Amino acid sequence: MIRKLLPLLLALVLLCACSAQSGEKTEEAAPQAEERTSTIFAMDTVMDLRLWGTEEQLREAEREIYRLEDLFSVTDPASEIHALNESGEGELSPETAELLSGGLALCARTGGALDLSIYPLVRAWGFTAEEYRVPAAEELESLLENVDYTRIDFDGLSRVKLPAGMEIDLGSVAKGYASTRVIEFWREQGVTSALLNLGGNVHALGAKPDGSPWRVAVADPFGGSGYLGVVEITDKAVITSGGYERYFEQEGKTYWHILDPATGAPADSGLVSVTVVGENGLTCDGLSTALFVMGAERAAALWRESEDFEAIFVTAEREILVTAGLAESFRPLDEYAGAKVTVIEP
Amino acid sequence: MKLKRLTRAAVLAAMALGIFIVELQLPNLTPIPGVKLGLANIVTVFSMFLLGPANTLAILLTRILLGSLFSGQVMALAYSLAGGLLCYLLMLLLRKLLTMKQIWVCGVLGAVAHNLGQMAVAVVVTGTPAILVYLPVLMVSGIAAGLFTGLCAQFAVGRLEHTSLFK
Amino acid sequence: MRTRSWIILIGALLLVSLAFCFLLLGRGASGTVANIYQNGVCVRSIDLSAVTESFTFTVSDGARENVIEVAPGRIRVLEADCPDQVCVHAGWLADSAAPIVCLPHRLVIRIETSAKAADGIDTVSQ
Structure with missing residues (x-):
């Protein structure tokens, strides 16, 4: 009798173990950890916040984003950056200082392909006010004289001094910094599942509540009806830079908003879109711009000597290249389904 | 020959379980839950016609219980049980009506019944009748997959019914 | 038989x-519902799956206008007096992943489905 019952008992115990596991999961998702979403307008873009947590955690994140916007905005006369550009020197708050030093590190790491001091050129091309124009060569040249991040005199803590005529803009890294701050805040609060989309900059905390990875689509740089593809991630930022985001056409030529600090003209590296995937939003944000300027070859070289990011490149010839670390998790979609994806090997 | 029958049923249950686990590893063709080949159905149909209802029920229940245990999807147990039992009841009826050349019909209608049972449980469990929009898609996929598994079972029965194994 | x-x-x-x-x-x-938000507030909600004939309407905050066209199963901004026209160029919206956004007018059109989006995409990096 006992011999017959034993296997049955064992099976029952196993069964209970299984159900206990799923039971724990529902307990962890405390009653107040419901899905909450909000849409806000900040940093000149629209932001979607989505978390499984409390209303207060959502509101606190919104307040943090607005607060950072007030510090970093290049146009708001009350911001630290605006004051710095006006007077040429200033004392920075810890957040602005952290963002500036993170940004400068990326400038150095990319050999100046990212340059925080390119703002006067962006303005000359009309990208700040949507009054587009093609500046004359002499105008570009004289403006380029003041573009050089190495001449930003920053003590790394708070005091910063700019040479005469230089203006800086932290817009190329600010959204990535903001998403990382919000994600870190939520993580400290014990949130295990959240998704941010700050004007196209995606940043995920953990996985979906059901444990599966987030599925993040990458926009089609050629403006088709579908997506380029989808990448599955947990705990990562996915940030795309592309010429399609903001551009104008004049006399049959297309001019986009990503400028090459070496020439002062729209970057012409053969790439039309770069997506960077990594844990640090600031790094991904700055790198997506810098790699776009550098072109596939130099970008691949930088990737080989780095540990902290993976990337997807699309060339003007509609070629798709992905770094080895994404070969498994990236899949082309829609018009690109079945397209050849070249894997960049280490 | 009790031993022979027991061994036969055990081997078939193990096969069904193996097929079931392997099929779980295949990527989903569609995002709609429930659209799948249901290869384990081959074994159910096969044993229904060669071993009889009692053995089939044992094989089916073993496969469902152990399958959900092995795959760790204990939550899916209710779906599988509802689908499997509805399918089984229909097959009991069909067994009387079908000739050995019509076994594929059992595969088709069994798969459809299976999907109907799953759908019914899903509506009750999730409390959202809206998921019934998937029903027509599940019916079509069930017919297609059932035709395949039914034919497989029919060929297998045709090959094996006169061998000493099943005498 | x-x-x-x-x-x-x-x-x-x-x-x-x-x-x-x-x-x-x-x-x-x-259950495909398009929600139209102005300044983050939902100003109108349309069940696209119940739409049988196309129609247009205007969302205005007094000064700025977006003309929105609704068709069976989809929605778009037909005209707008915003400077960048990004919302008009966005074209038809039929799935839930990427909303139509008109930044100058602080207008967002988003599709929210009760069922999961067809290809299970959570968001779009752009």
């Missing part, structure tokens, strides 16, 4: 199911 009767029975079942498939697909996924 003869084999032919079985074939007819299963064929009929298949045809009816297929007919329902096309009927439901033609109407767009059920």
Whole structure:
């Protein structure tokens, strides 16, 4: 009798173990950890916040984003950056200082392909006010004289001094910094599942509540009806830079908003879109711009000597290249389904 | 020959379980839950016609219980049980009506019944009748997959019914 | 029963199911709702799966206007007096992943489905 019952008992115990596991999961998702979403307008873009947590955690994140916007905005006369550009020197708050030093590190790491001091050129091309124009060569040249991040005199803590005529803009890294701050805040609060989309900059905390990875689509740089593809991630930022985001056409030529600090003209590296995937939003944000300027070859070289990011490149010839670390998790979609994806090997 | 029958049923249950686990590893063709080949159905149909209802029920229940245990999807147990039992009841009826050349019909209608049972449980469990929009898609996929598994079972029965194994 | 009767029975079942498939697909996924937000506040909500004939309407905050066109299963901004026209160029919206955004007017059109988005995409990096 006992011999017959034993296997049955064992099976029952196993069964209970299984159900206990799923039971724990529902307990962890405390009653107040419901899905909450909000849409806000900040940093000149629209932001979607989505978390499984409390209303207060959502509101606190919104307040943090607005607060950072007030510090970093290049146009708001009350911001630290605006004051710095006006007077040429200033004392920075810890957040602005952290963002500036993170940004400068990326400038150095990319050999100046990212340059925080390119703002006067962006303005000359009309990208700040949507009054587009093609500046004359002499105008570009004289403006380029003041573009050089190495001449930003920053003590790394708070005091910063700019040479005469230089203006800086932290817009190329600010959204990535903001998403990382919000994600870190939520993580400290014990949130295990959240998704941010700050004007196209995606940043995920953990996985979906059901444990599966987030599925993040990458926009089609050629403006088709579908997506380029989808990448599955947990705990990562996915940030795309592309010429399609903001551009104008004049006399049959297309001019986009990503400028090459070496020439002062729209970057012409053969790439039309770069997506960077990594844990640090600031790094991904700055790198997506810098790699776009550098072109596939130099970008691949930088990737080989780095540990902290993976990337997807699309060339003007509609070629798709992905770094080895994404070969498994990236899949082309829609018009690109079945397209050849070249894997960049280490 | 009790031993022979027991061994036969055990081997078939193990096969069904193996097929079931392997099929779980295949990527989903569609995002709609429930659209799948249901290869384990081959074994159910096969044993229904060669071993009889009692053995089939044992094989089916073993496969469902152990399958959900092995795959760790204990939550899916209710779906599988509802689908499997509805399918089984229909097959009991069909067994009387079908000739050995019509076994594929059992595969088709069994798969459809299976999907109907799953759908019914899903509506009750999730409390959202809206998921019934998937029903027509599940019916079509069930017919297609059932035709395949039914034919497989029919060929297998045709090959094996006169061998000493099943005498 | 003869084999032919079985074939007819299963064929009929298949045809009816297929007919329902096309009927439901033609109407767009059920429960597809487009919400229109102005300044983060939902100002209008339209069940796209219940729309049978196209119509247009205007969302205005007194000074700025977006003309929105609704068709069975989809929605778009037809005209807008914003400077960048990004919302107009965005074209038709039929799935839930990427909303239409008109930044100058602080207008967002988003599709929210009760069922999961067709290809299970959570968000779009752009």
